[in-house]
Each structure stands twice: as C-alpha cells, then as structure tokens.
Amino acid sequence: MARKEKKTGLPTNWLILIGVVCLFLAAAPCGYVWNKKQIHDLGVQIRTYETQLEDAKLKRQAMDRIWAGMLSHAYLEDQVKRLHLEIGPPQLDQIIRLPEMPATPTPQDEKRYAHHAASGEEGRD
Secondary structure, X not given: OOOOOOOOOOOHHHXXXXXXXXXXXXXXXXXXXXXXXXXXXXXXXXXXXXXXXHHHHHHHHHHHHHHXXXXXXXXXXXXXXXXXXXXXXXXXXXXXXXXXXXXXXXXXXXXXXXXXXXXXXOOOO
C-alpha cells in the first residue's frame, strides 16, 4: 500500500506566534508616539502653571506695596481727614504701660504685681 504524503505546512502555533510578533511590531511605535504626546502635553501644562505662578507672585508683590502704603501714617491721616473722622493719636493719660515680668520673678516683684492688681492700678508707676 502506498502511503499518502502529507503536505508539510506551518503549524498553527507558528502562525499564532508570527501574528503576535507582527502585532507587537505594529503597536510599539503607536505607544511610543502616544508617550511622546503625553510628555509634550505635560510640558505645556507645566509652562502654563509656571507663568500663572509668576503672575501671582507679581500680583502679590504689587498688593504688598499697596498694603504697605495704606499702613503709612500720611495715608492714614489723609483718610481720617477725607472721611471727616474726628480721631487722633491717644493722649498720654490714655496710654497704659505694662511692666515686663522677668523670666523668674522675685518675691518683691510678685508683691508689687499683686498690689497693682488689687488696687486697680494698671501699670501706672
């Protein structure tokens, strides 16, 4: 009996392997391009945030200068005059001076402070 010879072709496993390799070779450049686009987008976003930060710093400096100007005595006096407020600096008898307590008070200091608190005198020496 004569034997029939089978055609020898590529096995199915080899076809699947070749398909997977071709798929990887086609997908790798797409991933590379996608990563490059993401890096570019993040760079643009960082530059945008850096410019916003610089703008905020400049605004903060301008506001600090305005605030410092508003705290000046000349500006405050002009505002008092403009608003017709009848206020001025305190009189000497309206100023209360509080003595500084040393780090470790002596018994004499404690008696003096207790005497001031009991007599109702607030720091008047």
